[in-house]
Amino acid sequence: MEINLKDLLLLVFNVIVFPGVIFTGIAGLVASWIDRKITAKVQMRVGPPFLQPFYDIGKLFVKEICIPVNSSKWLFISAPLIGFTGVVLASVMIWKAMLAQESFTADIIVIIYFLLFPSLGTILGAFASRNPLASVGGSREMKLIISYEVPFILSLLIPVMKAGSIRLYEISLVPHGISSISGFIAMLVGLICLQAKLALVPFDAPEAETELAGGAYIEYSGALLGIYKLTRSMMLFTGPVFLIAVFLGGWDVFSFTGIFTGLLKYIILLTLIVLIRNTAPRFTIEHAVKFFWGPVTVIALFANSLALWFGI
Amino acid sequence: MSIGVKTLTRSLWVFHLAGSPCNNCDIEILDLLTPYYDVERFGIVLVGSIRHADVLLLSGAFNRKAVLRVKEVYAQAPKPIVVIAIGGCACTGGIFRHSYNVDGPISKHIPVDAFIPGCPPKPEAMIAAIVKLVKKLRGEK
Numbered sequence: 402m403e404i405n406l407k408d409l410l411l412l413v414f415n416v417i418v419f420p421g422v423i424f425t426g427i428a429g430l431v432a433s434w435i436d437r438k439i440t441a442k443v444q445m446r447v448g449p450p451f452l453q454p455f456y457d458i459g460k461l462f463v464k465e466i467c468i469p470v471n472s473s474k475w476l477f478i479s480a481p482l483i484g485f486t487g488v489v490l491a492s493v494m495i496w497k498a499m500l501a502q503e504s505f506t507a508d509i510i511v512i513i514y515f516l517l518f519p520s521l522g523t524i525l526g527a528f529a530s531r532n533p534l535a536s537v538g539g540s541r542e543m544k545l546i547i548s549y550e551v552p553f554i555l556s557l558l559i560p561v562m563k564a565g566s567i568r569l570y571e572i573s574l575v576p577h578g579i580s581s582i583s584g585f586i587a588m589l590v591g592l593i594c595l596q597a598k599l600a601l602v603p604f605d606a607p608e609a610e611t612e613l614a615g616g617a618y619i620e621y622s623g624a625l626l627g628i629y630k631l632t633r634s635m636m637l638f639t640g641p642v643f644l645i646a647v648f649l650g651g652w653d654v655f656s657f658t659g660i661f662t663g664l665l666k667y668i669i670l671l672t673l674i675v676l677i678r679n680t681a682p683r684f685t686i687e688h689a690v691k692f693f694w695g696p697v698t699v700i701a702l703f704a705n706s707l708a709l710w711f712g713i
Numbered sequence: 714m715s716i717g718v719k720t721l722t723r724s725l726w727v728f729h730l731a732g733s734p735c736n737n738c739d740i741e742i743l744d745l746l747t748p749y750y751d752v753e754r755f756g757i758v759l760v761g762s763i764r765h766a767d768v769l770l771l772s773g774a775f776n777r778k779a780v781l782r783v784k785e786v787y788a789q790a791p792k793p794i795v796v797i798a799i800g801g802c803a804c805t806g807g808i809f810r811h812s813y814n815v816d817g818p819i820s821k822h823i824p825v826d827a828f829i830p831g832c833p834p835k836p837e838a839m840i841a842a843i844v845k846l847v848k849k850l851r852g853e854k
Contacts, residue, residue: 441751448753457756459723460767464792464793465792614762618762619762
């Protein structure tokens with residue numbers, strides 16, 4: 402294979418500027434500000450200023466990094482970077498599929514794997530830090546992944562079936578979430594699974610500020626914690642964008658109406674996520690597993706059978 | 714002060730350590746974090762781990778066992794860290810200063826940046842102290 406210099410530069414630009422680190426990072430931090438502001442409004446508070454997430458990340462990058470004596474050092478340092486890499490690559494692939502139509506066969510499966518990386522990084526970091534509370538957090542995160550991945554993938558099967566293709570670009574041409582009954586059910590299932598993927602309340606058992614004191618992240622400080630926080634913010638942007646691409650017909654940035662409707666879809670999804678997070682109490686981990694393997698999987702299978710046999 | 718401390722003042726994450734207090738100061742601290750005063754406006758949030766903290770909030774008269782823990786927690790904190798002693802007991806030892814098991818005011822063991830006296834101090838007093846502290850850290854008058 403011959404490597405073209407122009408393509409290589411474009412690839413570097415894609416990873417670093419748009420839609421990679423800088424674009425997704427800024428959008429994610431703004432999204433996390435929207436999240437905190439809506440939370441404040443729900444609790445009848447004023448809430449943090451617009452630049453607050455940027456201050457937080459900036460501050461974390463100048464703080465000291467503490468590495469626990471008994472931890473396995475290289476894994477402890479590289480675990481946040483694994484998650485960060487995953488979310489950046491997922492974002493690049495989703496946006497390139499939607500905008501540049503650069504989509505290859507079965508890229509949706511690769512994206513599912515990349516979206517798993519942040520959780521994987523959390524687990525690795527938690528176990529590497531050798532803190533008992535972090536181990537509990539890590540094992541909860543692991544159980545959570547095992548539970549939500551089943552209905553998540555089942556719900557993604559429906560757009561694949563409807564589009565007759567396993568390429569994200571062809572799936573994103575039609576809004577499958579509102580064009581059929583089964584698609585709508587699948588979208589709801591996907592939204593609930595995304596809530597667990599982002600580890601937000603009611604599925605925040607891995608972090609559990611109140612009883613695990615930060616859980617998986619308990620030993621992280623300084624820039625490493627900053628990378629974790631940034632990764633979570635970027636997931637808050639990339640996760641809903643993935644759902645938009647799969648269920649809501651994508652996000653077109655070449656026309657004014659396209660930008661506006663895409664933004665509207667994103668804001669609606671984000672508001673739904675934030676409102677669920679503010680109005681629900683936390684599931685214990687065994688309830689979360691029962692919830693995902695019980696009702697949610699059954700509903701996803703029901704939607705699948707609707708799509709398969711009745712075509713609605 | 715260094716550049717690190719200046720950026721710190723924009724987002725203070727607080728770790729609250731109660732060293733055998735009577736809980737009155739703790740109740741007032743929780744009051745400070747309620748929607749009525751809403752200190753998240755200034756980027757102040759409560760965190761669960763000392764590794765995430767920028768402010769170590771101490772309350773209570775520290776006895777000989779608690780002092781060892783405070784020293785350990787202070788050593789575990791990522792620097793730069795700001796230490797605030799809240800309430801009469803943490804500042805001076807209060808009415809317990811002559812007790813056989815109380816090991817002096819906490820400033821004897823770790824450097825304290827701000828003292829907020831009162832039994833318990835009102836949330837307004839704490840906000841005033843935080844404003845003064847932030848101004849001092851930024852080097853303003």
